[in-house]
Amino acid sequence: MQRDGNSEAYDGAGFVPLGVNPGGTCRLVCFHYAGGSAQTFFPWTKLLPEDYALLAAELPGRGRRRDAPFVPSIRSAAQQLAEAWGPYGDLPAIFYGHSLGALLAYETARALKSRGQTLPELLVVSSRAAPGSPTSTHTLPALSDGDLRRYLESLEGTPRAVLDSKPLMKRAIPMLRADLQLIYDYRHEPGPALDIPIHVIGAIDDPFAPLECLLEWRSVAPAGFRLQMQGKGHFSPMRTPNAVMQAVEDHGLAPVREPIRAAS
Template identity: 40%
Template sequence: MDRRWLAGRELDPRADLRLFCLPYAGGGAAVYRGWPELAPRGMQVLPLELPGRGTRLREAPVWRLAPLIRSLADALCDAFDRPYALFGHSMGGLLAFELARTLRRRPVRQPAHVFLSAAAAPSTPPTPPLLHCGTDDEIRQRLAELGGTPPDLLDDVELMRLMLPVLRADFAVLETYEHRSEPPLSTPLTVLGGRSDRVVPPRALDGWRQHTSAGSRLCLFPGGHFFLHGPTAADVLATVARDLGGTAATGPGAATHRTATGLYLRHTTDRTR
């Protein structure tokens, strides 16, 4: 296992389940800081560090989705000796989905569940303008609109000098992505969204239901595009833990996965939060 992807963390061989977490554009493993402490006993939260950020700042970021997914699949294959799930927020949701599709073509243990947070269904076209070709000011303006970056950081010239190449690469991953039709996953999906998210509004999440034959569930939380931060993080992780509550160990190629409420049979919506 290439520990660079785990930001130096060690795999717990006794974990009942590993939760691999993929960040949003421009983010790194630090996006999920605090999640390991919030996780229930038996679940190991493993934030993934992509090239070009965090502990891998000296590496060149990847500009296309396909090579990034191949590298992820190659790097993580030794970590699938225990049951696991994938969680991705925004860009990370797309990465989690495509990683799951790649893994089903390999003779490895399949994910017990995939969690897609603030990520539009893959057939949704990118919204112009295409920022990976934009100016530095256009990218900063977009970050300000998204609301996930404090203004003082946007005004930090040195920080922006380090982050702009990563942001351009991540926007290129998103904006050059071409969805290719494949059979639905045999893994259940939980789709999470912010009720007031203007970047990926709740209506953009409905399309995920067609990408699984094992059922899906839509959960909406208070907040905008970055609802997973702050106090809501505990509720998000509680939802993850609930949906993984009955997950049993599965071997390579296993196609049936259980949750605390049994098999998902249809797309349901939870709007109670």
């Protein structure tokens, strides 16, 4: 897989091509967690099967959109991403979102449906309570600097060098605060159901997304629901694309032709 290939240029509108495969037959479209960016998924360019081109959504206020103001709502972000989707609808797509990204992926698929655009073949979500879950914000922190830093530390997904760096935390905290505010403000609005299957990935030992809130995704998955549990904490689904690729295979959408290497 080529990285940042010239055959798909970033247009600034919300999707960043990370891995370009001219012979690819499917796109894996990833939606980042709170405080993340499109570059969160860059290590996956080395790990995906050759059939896949890798595309990542990027919210304003970070990465290649760092000069844009933070988005005011998940629904607004989803509408922006749906508007930017046009050039990427030429291949079948799998949407994958982790934590905040799960809600972004879900609402972007709903926005595509409302616009009459082609939907992804499968929605894979991980480590996030279902839309409309009464427990969706119960494990989120207060939004003070100290609370956010302690939250990052408890997730065990941020390197100690970052947590201990005042300049890095000065940049990270406002972005994390804006992203968590999106979840606090999010309200699931009734509408036409997505007619695509939803595959949920959770971690057995994840206190931020317990089993009961993952099961609630069944209520928005009339076209099919599967739940896959694994261990090793809140960020375990992010460490390699293995679980996502297994979900694709489980739904009979595409075979995993080559073993996926473990992340180093």
